[in-house]
Amino acid sequence: MDRLQESLLECPIIEKDGYHYFVHPISDGVPQLDPGLLREIVIRIIRKAELDDVDKIVTPAAMGIHISTAVSLMTDIPLTVIRKREYGLDGETALHQTTGYSENEMYINDVREGDRVLVLDDVLSTGGTLAAVLGALDDIGADVVDTVAVIKKVGGDNEVADAGYDVKTLVNVDVVDGEVVIVDADGDD
Structure with missing residues (x-):
């Protein structure tokens, strides 16, 4: 069993409004993130993702940033962060993100028509964030070469699949009787 699986089996579960959340350093920054775990995840992403001719890595703020930064450092592919703050810069594209627990406006800068991008995120749960991001990238005219989320929480809605997008994941989990199940x-793939 690898570090990612071990860390998921050990993570605490909290319940809010009937939804069971696993609290994990990759998705929440709590407890502290072990560098060995991050290194393992980055190596697995690099092995799993299609990286040929990728111009940029794109990630939504905030919890995709640490993963994407590490992948960027290992691959020398520039990183663009989708922010929750509007800057009003030329070419800025707005998108509406709806998840199982929140709604936000987000903004993409520095992605242009024809850019070949790798989209990275921490967790695929309802798919609301990634569906909005991938739809906005399509509207821009970017070529999404690949999309990878570290953890997929199965069960329930999956807006990203419903919208016709494929997402690779490193591990798929569920929460059953207050515990993470691999x-x-x-x-x-």
Whole structure:
């Protein structure tokens, strides 16, 4: 069993409004993130993702930043962060993000028509964030070469799949009786 699986099996579960959240350093920054775990995740992303001719890595703020930064450092692919703050810069594209627990406006800068991008995120749960991001990138005319989320929480809605997008994952989990259960140790390809 790898570090990612071990860390998920050990993480605390909290319940808010009937939704069970796992609290994990990759998705929440709590407890502290072990560098060995981050290194393992980055190596697995680099092995799983299609990186040929990728111009940029794109990630939504905030919890995709640490993962994407580490992948950027290892691959020398520039990183663009989708922010929750509007700057009003030329070419800025707005998108509406709806998840199982929040709604936000987000803004993409520095992605242009024809850019070949790798989209990275921490967790795929309802798919609301990634569906909005991928839809906005399509509207811009960017070529999404690949999309990878570290952890997929199975069960319930998956807006990203419903919208026709494919997302690779490193591990798929569920929360059953207050505990994380590994559903697929290798994720989705």
